[in-house]
Amino acid sequence: MTTHSSEDAASAVATTHAAAGLPRLTVTPAAAEIMQGQLVKRGTPDAAIRFGIRGGGCTGYSYVFEFSDKPPRKNDEVITAANGVRVYVDPKSMIYLEGTTIHFEKGIRGHGFQFDNPNVKNDCGCGESVNF
Amino acid sequence: MAQSIDIQGGGLFQIAEPEAPSKRRRKPGKAIGIDLGTTHSLVAIAPNGAEPRVLADAEGEVLLHSVVSYAGSGAGSGAGSGATTGQPVVGRAARALAVEHPEQVLSSVKRFMGRAPKDIDFSHPYRLADDAQVVRLDIAEPGQPPRYVSPVEVSARILEVLRDRAEHELDDDVAGAVITVPAYFDEAQRQATKDAGRIAGLEVFRLLAEPTAAALAYGLDRQGRGEHGEGLFAVYDLGGGTFDISILRLREGVFQVLATGGDSALGGDDFDRALAGHLLGLAQIDAPSPAQQQELMQAARAAKEALSEAEVTTVTLERCGLGPTQVSRAQLDALILPLVKRTIKASKAALTDASLAKTELDGVVLVGGSTRVPLVRALVQKAFGREPLADIDPDKVVAYGAAIQADILSGSEREGVTLLDVVPLSLGLETMGGIVEKIIPRNATIPISARQVFTNYSEKQTGMTVHVVQGERELADHCRSLARFELRGIPRLPPSMARVEITFELDADALLTVTARELMTGVKQSIEVKPTYGLSADEVDELVMDSLDHAREDFAARNLAEARVEMGRVMLALRTAIDEVGAIEGMLDPTEREQILAALVECEGVMQEADHADPINEAREQLEKRSEPFARRRMERALRSGMAGKSLAEIESALAEEDALDERRGAHAAEVIDPQ
Numbered sequence: 001m002t003t004h005s006s007e008d009a010a011s012a013v014a015t016t017h018a019a020a021g022l023p024r025l026t027v028t029p030a031a032a033e034i035m036q037g038q039l040v041k042r043g044t045p046d047a048a049i050r051f052g053i054r055g056g057g058c059t060g061y062s063y064v065f066e067f068s069d070k071p072p073r074k075n076d077e078v079i080t081a082a083n084g085v086r087v088y089v090d091p092k093s094m095i096y097l098e099g100t101t102i103h104f105e106k107g108i109r110g111h112g113f114q115f116d117n118p119n120v121k122n123d124c125g126c127g128e129s130v131n132f
Numbered sequence: 133m134a135q136s137i138d139i140q141g142g143g144l145f146q147i148a149e150p151e152a153p154s155k156r157r158r159k160p161g162k163a164i165g166i167d168l169g170t171t172h173s174l175v176a177i178a179p180n181g182a183e184p185r186v187l188a189d190a191e192g193e194v195l196l197h198s199v200v201s202y203a204g205s206g207a208g209s210g211a212g213s214g215a216t217t218g219q220p221v222v223g224r225a226a227r228a229l230a231v232e233h234p235e236q237v238l239s240s241v242k243r244f245m246g247r248a249p250k251d252i253d254f255s256h257p258y259r260l261a262d263d264a265q266v267v268r269l270d271i272a273e274p275g276q277p278p279r280y281v282s283p284v285e286v287s288a289r290i291l292e293v294l295r296d297r298a299e300h301e302l303d304d305d306v307a308g309a310v311i312t313v314p315a316y317f318d319e320a321q322r323q324a325t326k327d328a329g330r331i332a333g334l335e336v337f338r339l340l341a342e343p344t345a346a347a348l349a350y351g352l353d354r355q356g357r358g359e360h361g362e363g364l365f366a367v368y369d370l371g372g373g374t375f376d377i378s379i380l381r382l383r384e385g386v387f388q389v390l391a392t393g394g395d396s397a398l399g400g401d402d403f404d405r406a407l408a409g410h411l412l413g414l415a416q417i418d419a420p421s422p423a424q425q426q427e428l429m430q431a432a433r434a435a436k437e438a439l440s441e442a443e444v445t446t447v448t449l450e451r452c453g454l455g456p457t458q459v460s461r462a463q464l465d466a467l468i469l470p471l472v473k474r475t476i477k478a479s480k481a482a483l484t485d486a487s488l489a490k491t492e493l494d495g496v497v498l499v500g501g502s503t504r505v506p507l508v509r510a511l512v513q514k515a516f517g518r519e520p521l522a523d524i525d526p527d528k529v530v531a532y533g534a535a536i537q538a539d540i541l542s543g544s545e546r547e548g549v550t551l552l553d554v555v556p557l558s559l560g561l562e563t564m565g566g567i568v569e570k571i572i573p574r575n576a577t578i579p580i581s582a583r584q585v586f587t588n589y590s591e592k593q594t595g596m597t598v599h600v601v602q603g604e605r606e607l608a609d610h611c612r613s614l615a616r617f618e619l620r621g622i623p624r625l626p627p628s629m630a631r632v633e634i635t636f637e638l639d640a641d642a643l644l645t646v647t648a649r650e651l652m653t654g655v656k657q658s659i660e661v662k663p664t665y666g667l668s669a670d671e672v673d674e675l676v677m678d679s680l681d682h683a684r685e686d687f688a689a690r691n692l693a694e695a696r697v698e699m700g701r702v703m704l705a706l707r708t709a710i711d712e713v714g715a716i717e718g719m720l721d722p723t724e725r726e727q728i729l730a731a732l733v734e735c736e737g738v739m740q741e742a743d744h745a746d747p748i749n750e751a752r753e754q755l756e757k758r759s760e761p762f763a764r765r766r767m768e769r770a771l772r773s774g775m776a777g778k779s780l781a782e783i784e785s786a787l788a789e790e791d792a793l794d795e796r797r798g799a800h801a802a803e804v805i806d807p808q
Contacts, residue, residue, distance in 0.1 A: 038147055049147060054573070066148040075680060092683045105144055112144025 024098050025051070025079045025089060031104040031113060032081035039085070044069060048078075048086040051102070052093035063115060064093075159307035163337065163542035164298045165534025166311045167345070168287060168325065170242040171372040173198050174528060175294035176535035177301065180544045184349065184532035187297050193224070195527065198242065200289045201226035202271040202281065203233035222293045231422070235259060236271050240373065243396070244269070244283035246317075246324035254397065266324075284328045291332035308335040310538040312530050315341040315378045316392045337541040343367030343378035344387045345533030346499045350521055356382050357494070364390075364492055366483070368512055368520065369499035369530075370475060373399040377479045379486040384661070386643050393482035398474060400436075400502030406467040407459070408432040415452040427451045439464050440504045465507045472508055476515045496520040501527045555580070557675055559636055559644060562599040562608035564589055564700075565693035571636045574604065581637045585651075588622060588630035589697075590704055595620045596632055598648050600661060604679030606690035612675075614661045619648040621655040627701065691745035699739055699752045703732055706759055709766060719765055731758045 027035070039045050050068040072078050072088045079087045089097060101116040161179035172195040178184035186194045201221040221229070230237040234257050244252065244267045249260050252267065259270040261280050268280040291311075298306050311334075313325050322339050329336035340348075346367050347353065356363045363382035369375065376394040380387045408428040412420060420428060431447050438445040439461045448456045483490060496516045502508060503526045512520050524532065560570035563586070571582050586596070596619045603611030622630050631651040638644050647658035679686070706728065713719050720728075731754065738751040 035147065063145065064148075065145045091680050095683055095687060110144055112146055114144055 024077065024094060025087065026101040027079065027081045027085070027087060028101065028103050029082065031102045032083045032085045034104045034113075035081075035085045035087075036083055039067070042067065048072070048088055050088045051097065052090050053096055054093075065113065159304075160542050160544040161539065162302055162304055162307040163538035164295070164306050164309045165340075165345070165531055165536070165538045166291065166294055166309055167342070167528075167531040167534060168242065168290065168311050168313075168328075169198055169371065169530075170240050170374055171198055172196060172527070173290050173294060174531040175298050176528065176531035177298060178532070178535040178539045179302075181539065184535040186528050186531055187294075187301050189223075189297060196223045196290065196293060197227050197239070198290055199223065199226040199230070199237060199239040200241070200286045201229045201233065201237040202279075203229050203236040203273075220289050222289050233273075236273065238269060238271070238281075238286050241269075241283040241286045245287065245328075246321035247283075284324050285331065287325070287328035288331035291328055291334060295332055295334055306334060307542050308337040308538065310338050310340050310534045310541065311336055312342045312345045312534050313339050314376055314392075315343050315389045316376070316394075337538060340534055340537055341378070341387075341389055342369060342376070342499070342530050343380055343389065343497070345530045345537070346497050347380055347382070347387055348533035348536050349524055349529045350495075350497060352495060352497075353382060353385050353387065355494075356385070360384050363494040364488060365495045365497060366479065366493055366516060367497045367499060368475070368479060368503065369394075370502040370508060371399050371500040372401050372502070373397070375399060375475050375478065377475070377482045379482050379488065381486075384643075390488075391482045391485035393478045393485065395474060395478060398471060400500075400505070402471050403436055403464075403468045403502065403505065404429055404432040406471065407436055407464060410463070410467055411447060411449065411454065411457075411459075412452070414457060415449055415454040417452055420452065424449075424451050435459050436464060436505065440506060461506065468505070468507060472505075472511050475508075476511050479512075479515055490516050490518075493518070497529070498522040498526050499529055555638065557602045557612075558604055559600070559602050559614075559638070560611075561634060561646075562597075562601055565697040566608045567690055567693050567697075568601055568603070568606055568608050568611055571634065572638060576638075579637075579639050581635065583633055583635040586632045586634060587628045588625060588632075589701065590627050591624055591708075593630070594622050594624060596622060596648065598634065598646060598657070598659075600644070600646050600659070603675055605682060606686035607693065610682070610686070614644070615646065615659050617646075617648075617657055617659045619650065619655065619657045621653060622650050623652055625652075627705065688744070692743070692748070695742075695745035695748040695752070696739060699735060699748050702752055702755060703735060706732065706755070709762070713766055713769070716769075719769070720762055724762065728759050728762065731755050 035049055036045075039047055039049075044067065048068045050064060050066050052064040054062060054064050068088055072086075073090065075091045076088045077091065077094055079089065081087070087102075096119045097115075097117060099118040103114045103116060105112060105114045163177075165176045165178070165184070167174045167176075174186050174194055174196065176184050176186045188194045189196070199222070203221075220226075226237055227239070230239070238258065240256075243254065243256070247267050248265055249262050249267055252260065259278075261268040261270060261278070266282060268282050269286070270278045271281055272279040291309075295306055295309075309329060311325055311329055313322055317325070317339075325339060326336045346369070347365055352363060352365055354361075361382065361384055365380045365382065365387075367376075367378045367380060369377070374394065374396050375398045376392065378389055378393075379391040381390050382388075408431075411428055411432060417424065427449055431449055435445050435447050439459070442461070444458055444460045446456050447459055448454065493516060496512060496518060498509070498512065498520045503512075503520075503522065509520065509522065555572055555574055555576045558570045558574040559572040560568045563569045569584070569586075571584055572580055588596075597616060598619060599608060599616045600614045601608050601611040602614050605611050619632065622632065633649045633651055635647045635649070636644060637647070644661045645658055646661070647656060649656045710720065710725070710728065735751050735755050738747055742748045
């Protein structure tokens, strides 16, 4: 697979071993803490998080962001955050997630994770639908 | 807008629970096949692709009498307590109690499965609860208050014995079971059988039609002719008390029951009775005692079995005072001929029902112990014009087929079989620009149904080609083409206004039915395909890896195709608009018109040249910007003419409808249909 040079290597707390030291996916310390907390609260401190995209065509792609109780699949990339939380990304999703930073936002719109994805070209304004 | 790949939801996310994984814990080689018969039941295993074999009890007996005795099981309990103090007895031991406890020893309960009291039109020795929706049998001892059991519970007792037998053999828990049912069983009867399995602590992977099981045991699923593996088979099943004839069609590895027929009160026991009647005449007895009756029936059965091998056998009836008497096969044949002829008549009727001539059949399978009788074989051979398949023990063949199916469903790999109950590759259809829209994702558990609404591209479109493809790639050209059909009669509607609902239904046999329905007129068209047919596990792996290797270029190709489609749509809309209103004064002055036409020509060029989505999208944005004043004027004009003479409320309601329509148009992601 060809390497895609990602955007600014900002607060890189998690990198893969491959890809010439460039972070393919970054999880901010705050986001990693929340993930860890939610895994513990769920009673599965050793489980992981699956991050990916699915769908396509005129239905649009959507993010997959869910707990994963299983070991990673054969071609998954496993990103381990500083606090040990693991995020699985399948290779097909990685193409359009490469360089993404996972933040945790606490704001007027509520609390939740936000994906800062450099592959997204324009934003439709409402924040609900984005194009590459 | 659909010109490019979107990711829905740029807002805040929560970590979601993964979609419920298949509840089924696969344990390859730990599944069993059960033939739950009216008179006998059997359990067989075929672990990890092995030849199937039936399992015997401690005495070496493989056939379990489908008889359950509750005699004494409730005795001693206080009236009305309903407590069961003893365990019901199953099998041979239960049958031995039948004479003494005719109402507590239940046999042939299969006939009651899933039936209501009003459905029971055959004679039986039991007391039924008449208030109930489903049959319940009263098993109370004489003088006791009623105590009811359902046929489902009784069947569960039989299944438990078979499950225990299998667990002893496997030295492990049974992962699941395939249970066979008659092909004519309706939904209620099938559900009752499934319930019985569940009560017996079995996960019922699937119910399998008995004739289909027999065909699987003979490997007929792999013997189809032609590209689609087609074949036509008759399964002639003559048991102790029932006769069933089924006509099966094989296509792409799946059997479909075309027709069934038979006689629920005709079987080998009737042969015994006919011979017993003859012997009774020889003994010159008018009214035999129960003991004499029992001796007669046993002797008749033994003689019938002996005559399957020998031409002549000798019968002695001590209790009836009949000395050694010779009975010939010819005598037996004469006695049972009218009975066998009835089965042949029913067989011919089933062929007629299936609109087939006997010459069209590819094979005839014999099932049931009574097909060992030479006369039966001879008449079947004559009726179907071919030698029937009979080398597998006809008592075991159904259990064998169930065991093979169970082994496959447990996740074992068997030679030549890829039928798993997950979708090995995504199923979708080709949309504008050759882009694949996936409807059922890879690894979805079957059975599954999903539907998605599609729309028209232009007003001139009155038909839609539904091209069903399979694979992980983004463009239809790179996927496996499964089927193609045309939906005609779509009403002429402005672009994006027609609504065609496409439904993908993948049933338990991995048979895919694709249906396209235009929602306004209701016109409908559908097709059946077998997506797993002819794909080996290795090929599936290869196709999946292929999609990973090509992921980046596939996305680029998809983006390009989508950009082309969107550009085409915008250009078409603009040309239509110029044709329609360009001539109206004040709408489009000549200079502007020239500019737009020039921009259109330029876009045409970009479309031809571009091998990447970006220049096309940029050109389209330029075109939209260029034509925006024209679009605005058209909009204003439409609004003016539309609003003339209308109240504010009407305009508001029209706008609200428009919004709702937009929402509906936007919300057409593939949606999984809940089986409930």
